[in-house]
Amino acid sequence: MHPRHIPRIVLSFFLFIFLFGGCSRVDHKQSALDPKGLVAQSQYDIFILSVWITIFLFCAVGGCLLYVLLKYRAKNQEEAMEIPSQSHGNSKIESFLILASTVILVILAVPTLQGIVLMNKVPDPDDEATLTRLNLDREQIEGAITVNVTGKRYFWVFEYPQFGIVTANELVFPVSKAIRINLTSEDVIHSFWLPKLAGKMDLMPGHENFMWFIADQEKILSRTDRDGNPYKTDVPTAMPAVFDGSMRDAVFAKQDFNATFEPVGGVFYGQCAEFCGNSHAYMSFRGLAQTDEDFGLWVERLQTAQNPNLKPSKWNSSSEYPKGSIVIAKDESLIDENSEREYRAVTDVKKGNEPSFSSGAWEKLHSDDYEIGKTIFESAQCGQCHALDRTGIGSKGPNLTLFGLRTSLAAGWMRNDRPNLIKWLQNSQDIKFGNLMWNGEGVDDKHGVRSFQPIPIDEVNDSPLKKEEKRLLNEEKKVRVNQLVTYLLEQS
């Protein structure tokens, strides 16, 4: 093979891959080639248009080049020394080519401008023509949900101002409504990228940006099997409810971080797309699509959990408690004489009947591990950064309300289950170096947050007694971290 053939062969090979790659619908978690919403679809359509335009241009110009190289190559030494006609220009051809390229650009420019308007503005609900063109209903726009997204190193705060609730790292949204996203940042620049729904927009500190998206239920329900045949799933399979934990169960059942991804249609993968520091790669998030009904129930659930007026109060000897009431009262058996726990009334309870298990009128609301975990949460001062109420962007760490319903941990990086959460709490820096969750390292080895990390046992230098002592201590630490994990995962 002559060396000059090589570039052509390589090029055609890559052109083939490009064509194939552009059109195939492999279901990648975070793929922009698999749009599931109006805005992403428009971006995808313009992209595909541009791919065809450039493939055409590449074939046309590349074809010309190939023709020239083949036709006018010097076939032997004598030919290489010939002097061809020294022509040096043809203004007609040149003007024609300039005009032709301008026309091609116009073909791309028109949908581009339309796309820019679509991305930046939610259509006016009174504009019938646009709504019809986009195949949208009036209610989908009028019932739009607003979410204020705040980027922080290295997680996301999602506030729902219409409902007075706040959550982190998992954006729950109704599938049938337009979602307006207001973006800002508290520290450096981040970028909110949800490829299957709506491209990306930066979160700039001291500045508010806007984007919007709307998911497409039809697309979420439609799947392709292994042979590439399309089929439909039902709503509970494609979009399990978040509020009762079925989403978490479905994701855990289907999606293993150690295996190839199997899609749960309602789960969308997002990622910070602007370099923001050490842990930038770990700053991902999820979008969870819900039916209107399930979304409503989730909002209600979160509102209840974050309403300070609905928190259980201390037992009061002068009150009567109807069946099902929840109070906080002493339980000396838990840790010491000062420990408290939550009780639920089994029957209607009269005045002065102090909660205890002996009377039979009260029962434990949570396990002992949960209650001890709660005291650990407090004594380790987790609450300094992590709120279990409506505190939004003011809190330093992710909001942990209903944490047990979350599918992911560490800003979408790992599955939110017991083993992972234990590893995370023992030393989050091992998993996500550079994250800002304080692990007390080097500052205060006595601090509560240090009490989960196992002590390394030096097999050579430690005496057997010392080793045994350390092993016991590590066992104790393991118990403690398990209790804290129980508390966190039962936030549901």
Add this chain to the structure above:
Amino acid sequence: MATESVKYVAPETDTKTSSKVFPRPGQNTTGIVNWLTTIDHKKIGLMYGLASLSFLLIGGLEALLIRTQLWSHNMEVLSNRQYNQMFTMHGTTMVFLVIMPMSAAFFNYLMPLQIGARDVAFPRMNTLSLWCFIAGGIILNLSWFFTGGAPAIGWFGYAPLTDNRFAEVLMDMGPDFWIFSLQVLGIASLLASFNFITTIINMRAPGMTMMRMPLFTWMTLFVSFLLILALPAIAIALAELMFDRSYGTNFFDFLEGGKPHLWQHLFWIFGHPEVYILILPAMGIVSEIIPVFSRKPLFGYGLIVFSGAIIGFMGFAVWSHHMFTTGMGIVATSAFSILTMLIAIPTGVKIFNWIGTMWGGRIRFDPPMLFALGFITMFMIGGFTGIMHSSVPIDAQHQDTYFVVAHFHYVLIGGALFGLFAGFYFWLPKITGKMMNKSLGKFVFTLMFIGFNLTFFPMHYLGMIGQPRRTHTYNLGHGFETWNQIATIGSFILGIGVFIGFLQFVHSFCSKKLKPAGKNPWDARTLEWTLSSPVKEHNFARTPIIKARDQAWENNYGPPENHSEKVPLDDHGVHMPDRSWTPLLSGIGLLTMVLGLLFHLSLDQSGEVVRDYTVAIVGGVIFILGVILWAVEGGGGYHLFPKEEDE
């Protein structure tokens, strides 16, 4: 030195230096002093070339580490901070220490030869430019050894990530090294640019009208103008950032009312012309090579010159397309989107004209031509993906993904680096006087072409399926592994190709076995090919009188009226300037001053911040001393009397 019958004795009056401290080394200087004090544009070009090739190896090594880290999910070859330092240093090195100075190497060596000049207009300034470039490279790479290590802020250094408030290592000095290095490199580029512009405007041989200039010289002129217009923007931005970091000002601190957007605008007003600063020299080189290996004049010379000017001009009007996702609003994004699309037209014109040049020619596939053809095809792909990015909705998905990484590597490796390698294969025989092995050249091209495409083509797809750039790792289950592995294998093939090419270049200087090149081995067209290889110290024995555009070609094949003539020999000979220590002295002063500024902060025993500017002031004084000596050291020089053919 061959001298004609000496009928003239050089005047003694202007040869003696008035400085006794650093006397100008004269005609017979050899060895290391000769290289340190040279003011010869050819030697400076060589040093630029060698230094930039060395930095290419460093930047390439960083790239290979990056690719190794991305081989599979959750790899731990580099920690995330090390990875972030790697891509910051890789980007900064490749842009400022490789492509730009490598272009400057060609400008320096060839531009005066192409226009028939003795040297550039300000030879000592040229030397200072070289030392500033070397100093900038040293400052940047010194950062590895001090607090915080190399900068981990990206080559774009977006505020407020560069703010002390967000430093991830206490007293991180990396960004400071980056700031000062870029400032010093900016000085190097400015000195060179003013020099080249003055040279091209004033020192062309008689008859070398602007529209007879070789395309490469035209591109030198455009790039020089782009540099002097673009660099002030980043100089201001860097100065502001330095004040923010060192003296507590609030240009970019949003909590005090600063604007992170401001940095992005200032950076990209420089940064986008910078893209054309990187690519236009390669376009110039390719515009020289394709006519030679097609044995035809450039098709549409005027149009290519004009489109180069248009590209340069419009390059200043499209910077915000780097900021489509920062929230500029509908009107601004639309305007910048359309302007960006328009810039595709003059770029397309160049490609059409290169194909038009080959049309009807006799095409030879020697290594320079292979690289030039590689340039056209790869740059075309890079250009096409560029058109995609000009469309805001597409960019909303592509921005900051591997698709963009693929795009600009197609432009900067497939484009700029292939163009520069084409230039090496084309002009090194002129510079060394020896022909390089063609088969090895073709082998290098094959390795680089295959390796390059294997590395960067899959990145288009990776970006589309969701891999963000500047992430040190990715999670399992995204399906990124296979394509990343192909890319990593490709990058090593590319690396081996570049390294063999580097060895071949160096070898061609040292080897005594290679075939001599003669004056015009490629039967090339422009003026430098009328000189002997390697070019004599004095360039032209007698200034040529230019009669046509492709003078070397016309001398061989053109009608007699197009043959060049020579300015008659006078009794003055060729005046050669003496070498000079002052540029090196000024450069050392500048380096000392920068190091003094970098290390001026310290903590005393009670923990108070102490600012000590002694070293910086000493450096400044050395710099000023250098400039004063420069001004007063006198003309000096000596005269050569080469025979007419001795050039």
